[in-house]
Amino acid sequence: MPDNLIIQGPEKGVLLITLNRPQALNALNTELLGELSAVLDAAEFDTEIRTVVLTGSERAFAAGADINEMAARDLVGILEDPRVAHWQRIARFPKPIIAAINGFALGGGCELAMHADILIAGENARFGQPEINLGIMPGAGGTQRLTRAVGTALAMQMALTGEQISAQRALQAGLISEICPTELTVERAIQIAETIASKAPLAVRLTKEAVHKASDTDLATGLRFERHAFTVLSGTADRAEGLKAFQEKRKPKFTGC
Numbered sequence: 001m002p003d004n005l006i007i008q009g010p011e012k013g014v015l016l017i018t019l020n021r022p023q024a025l026n027a028l029n030t031e032l033l034g035e036l037s038a039v040l041d042a043a044e045f046d047t048e049i050r051t052v053v054l055t056g057s058e059r060a061f062a063a064g065a066d067i068n069e070m071a072a073r074d075l076v077g078i079l080e081d082p083r084v085a086h087w088q089r090i091a092r093f094p095k096p097i098i099a100a101i102n103g104f105a106l107g108g109g110c111e112l113a114m115h116a117d118i119l120i121a122g123e124n125a126r127f128g129q130p131e132i133n134l135g136i137m138p139g140a141g142g143t144q145r146l147t148r149a150v151g152t153a154l155a156m157q158m159a160l161t162g163e164q165i166s167a168q169r170a171l172q173a174g175l176i177s178e179i180c181p182t183e184l185t186v187e188r189a190i191q192i193a194e195t196i197a198s199k200a201p202l203a204v205r206l207t208k209e210a211v212h213k214a215s216d217t218d219l220a221t222g223l224r225f226e227r228h229a230f231t232v233l234s235g236t237a238d239r240a241e242g243l244k245a246f247q248e249k250r251k252p253k254f255t256g257c
């Protein structure tokens, strides 16, 4: 059992992962990131798990990389940092992750939230890349994913000033897709996750990959990927079932084949 995570489910296809280092506002140390990537590795091949909800506490989603741990690493330590592999494994996870963000999502915490496919936040959420205040800079995608999400102007301002933005501003900028009352954020994320979990798994997987291609590649490459993925799905039993169920005016029963 992981020490820094609470794992619940899967229930109705949804695995709920809660970051649980309250004494450090869920600061991401190597152990926590290792546990998270290991849980996701196992979830990848568990057919009972269709989607993941990732959350923290009402006070903090995560207040960044663990600064005490970081302070103990010199240049060689950073070069050989095992956390890089954990981040890569989290980024590779093929099923949808919905982040339910309350409180602080700062530095690595904001970067972790941006590893999710759908971000929803409570009214009290605060997003920021405060690394500049520590004489460093974002190192787990903050300069790249934030810029793709909110555009150069706001990303530059956040990364260079270290100032936080509110949930409202994050919504307006396109970083998150919804704001909820803080106490309902997790419930709403689970609702979204259950909806996705009820769809055809292969279609979900390829849709996630295709949408990410929009920011990873040029338009022609993305369109080619989309067309290939669309064609691949034409060979699935779930496609036949989805179309037939529509014609027969009933709910489809998807099997993941």
Ligand code: HXC
Pocket: 023, 024, 025, 027, 028, 063, 064, 065, 066, 067, 068, 104, 106, 107, 108, 109, 130, 131, 134, 137, 138, 139, 140
């Ligand atoms: C280690 C942390 C921490 C962190 C908070 N704590 N953030 N410990 N690493 N990132 C600890 C505090 O030391 C304190 O422990 C306890 O959590 C509560 O925090 P307080 O500061 O007392 O709470 P508050 O006054 O409410 O302020 C909240 C806060 C502040 C604004 C979030 O804690 C803060 O500024 N934290 C650092 C945020 C940050 O700079 N993040 C970026 C890190 S660098 P004690 O023991 O004193 O009670 C980064 C690089 C990513 O993320 C690179 C990825 C490769």
